[in-house]
Amino acid sequence: MNKPIGVQEVLRKKRDYLIPCVYHFYENPMQLVRGQMQYLFDEQGKQYLDCFAGVSVMNCGHCNPAITDAIVKQVTTLQHTCTIYLTETIVNLAEKLAQIVPGRLQKSFFCASGSEANEGAALLASIYTGKHEFISLRQGLHGRTKLGMSLTGLSLWRTDTAPVGGISFAPNAYCYRCPMNKCYPECDLACANEVEAVVKTATSGQVAAMFAEPIQGNGGMITPPPGYFKRIKEILQQYGILLIVDEVQTGFGRTGKMFAIEHYATEPDIMTVAKALGNGTPVGAFIATPAIADTYTRPGASTLGGNPVTSAAALATLDYITTNKLVTRAETLGNQLKAGLLELQEKYPVIGDVRGLGLMLGAEIVHADKSPAPQKVDYILEKLKDNGFLIGKNGPNRNVLAFQPPLVITRENIDDLLTNLESTLKTVSN
Numbered sequence: 001m002n003k004p005i006g007v008q009e010v011l012r013k014k015r016d017y018l019i020p021c022v023y024h025f026y027e028n029p030m031q032l033v034r035g036q037m038q039y040l041f042d043e044q045g046k047q048y049l050d051c052f053a054g055v056s057v058m059n060c061g062h063c064n065p066a067i068t069d070a071i072v073k074q075v076t077t078l079q080h081t082c083t084i085y086l087t088e089t090i091v092n093l094a095e096k097l098a099q100i101v102p103g104r105l106q107k108s109f110f111c112a113s114g115s116e117a118n119e120g121a122a123l124l125a126s127i128y129t130g131k132h133e134f135i136s137l138r139q140g141l142h143g144r145t146k147l148g149m150s151l152t153g154l155s156l157w158r159t160d161t162a163p164v165g166g167i168s169f170a171p172n173a174y175c176y177r178c179p180m181n182k183c184y185p186e187c188d189l190a191c192a193n194e195v196e197a198v199v200k201t202a203t204s205g206q207v208a209a210m211f212a213e214p215i216q217g218n219g220g221m222i223t224p225p226p227g228y229f230k231r232i233k234e235i236l237q238q239y240g241i242l243l244i245v246d247e248v249q250t251g252f253g254r255t256g257k258m259f260a261i262e263h264y265a266t267e268p269d270i271m272t273v274a275k276a277l278g279n280g281t282p283v284g285a286f287i288a289t290p291a292i293a294d295t296y297t298r299p300g301a302s303t304l305g306g307n308p309v310t311s312a313a314a315l316a317t318l319d320y321i322t323t324n325k326l327v328t329r330a331e332t333l334g335n336q337l338k339a340g341l342l343e344l345q346e347k348y349p350v351i352g353d354v355r356g357l358g359l360m361l362g363a364e365i366v367h368a369d370k371s372p373a374p375q376k377v378d379y380i381l382e383k384l385k386d387n388g389f390l391i392g393k394n395g396p397n398r399n400v401l402a403f404q405p406p407l408v409i410t411r412e413n414i415d416d417l418l419t420n421l422e423s424t425l426k427t428v429s430n
């Protein structure tokens, strides 16, 4: 391995050669040079426990030998051809996905990112329904492309001042700060019911689909209450609107189910995936029921989407998740981490709310008056990093600590994380 160029030189080149929207965490950042399962190492050789997994990407850990072996084997045999030629990795991957996705979802189109998957899903929904408007949720995130950003309900990630039209936003299920000013369960899912009002009053009636993340990741680990998606689906069906579930951040075991929508026993019409599917290699997909998928017949190709290498990586990833029972592991270890966070919440009122499922958990950090405390979050992140733990932050006010570790993390790792978090919380408490 070449000698690392060092933090200052990375920062200089970044400043000189990357478009400044590419931002980074930490006041005193480190240069990461190596990864091994749940651990990352910086240029000084310091070890970090990765509790963010590159935002829910590295579910099977860094440089997992089972996956890197599959990549090396494929990259040294047949690296790329384009889908105009027949190869078998892409169809094997599509078949495997059909076996694990919920309901009647069956046919896939592969691309290279979550944003592309959502673009494709929107196009397919319009082809199938012949309609062109969309509904999305406040605080949702669906990508950085023109349409992806327009579907995004988080102003932080909506840089485009001329977004795509025909997109209406419904209130999200943010129970800690309910947009409807109600409380679950007395609310009778007022936020879900509001989708009907949005269809009736804010759209032309020509709505192709509604986009929703089952748990909003960047939105602050917003976890809808039971029954939420069932109610939404009922409303959508009444108006002939498809449900597109964005599992880009929640998919592949992260929440203690293979896909997070399974917690809500609701069948999506189209599902989008990326991130953890390739465990760090660029692969995304939209997957639809045959009835919907079969309406997209004009030629469509993605030069790199579903190429042999990323398909082989994804097949090895799915195999590793199943063989090593990572879905159950996420549930069990997620329960341990959540119980620990709830205990800390009792002791430290700076934690206003703990939410999420499996190993996709958030802790909202607040001042005594419940107002968001993003500076405290920045302090906690920096301190934990200095102590060797990398966690994330999200939410519209950037005041939610995000815990999304590789699913190969251990009980002992979680104990260490909680101990360190507590020692940091002692110094920031309200």
Ligand code: PMP
Pocket (backbone or CB within 6 Å): 055, 112, 113, 114, 115, 116, 118, 141, 142, 143, 144, 213, 217, 218, 246, 247, 248, 249, 274, 275
């Ligand atoms: N959807 C969700 C839910 C996401 O979290 C993200 C990325 N954070 C995207 C879509 C966009 O994915 P990508 O960055 O691969 O384009």
